[in-house]
Amino acid sequence: MTWVAWTTEASDQLRELVADGHTMQSAAKAMGPHVTRGMVAGRARRMGLKWATPPTIKMDKKPKKERKRVTVIKLPKPPPPPPWHGEALELVDLTPYSCRWPVGPGDRWTPQKFCGAPCGGVEYNHPYCAPHERKAGRYYRRDT
Numbered sequence: 001m002t003w004v005a006w007t008t009e010a011s012d013q014l015r016e017l018v019a020d021g022h023t024m025q026s027a028a029k030a031m032g033p034h035v036t037r038g039m040v041a042g043r044a045r046r047m048g049l050k051w052a053t054p055p056t057i058k059m060d061k062k063p064k065k066e067r068k069r070v071t072v073i074k075l076p077k078p079p080p081p082p083p084w085h086g087e088a089l090e091l092v093d094l095t096p097y098s099c100r101w102p103v104g105p106g107d108r109w110t111p112q113k114f115c116g117a118p119c120g121g122v123e124y125n126h127p128y129c130a131p132h133e134r135k136a137g138r139y140y141r142r143d144t
């Protein structure tokens with residue numbers, strides 16, 4: 001790059017070009033191949049020169065599309081499925097696919113009973129049936 005600094009001659013040339021109504025681009029072009037539009041713009045700003053207002057390019061403004069109003073209807077939460085009305089199971093009767101939610105009395109004289117409803121499977125990390133998963137605060141998904 002041969003351009004080193006804004007000499008007084010260069011600054012005067014720029015002042016004249018701006019006074020003649022050049023645009024930044026044309027002034028940069030007139031000053032030589034090593035002068036960029038950005039250099040000219042910065043120098044002119046520092047010198048306090050006012051550019052003739054460049055012709056503004058008017059873009060065809062597309063009319064804004066009318067947005068369709070969509071009414072969002074909040075559906076009420078579906079009621080939880082009815083609890084299992086099957087027989088509660090004892091621990092020894094549980095299969096890997098029966099709910100392990102404790103329902104029984106669980107005192108010292110009678111064995112603890114469990115819900116026993118079909119569940120996703122213990123090995124799939126779904127030890128409870130859907131209502132009990134929800135009650136336990138777990139998100140129940142059948143697909144896993």
Ligand SMILES: [Zn+2]
Binds near residue numbers: 100117132
């Ligand atoms: Zn259950």
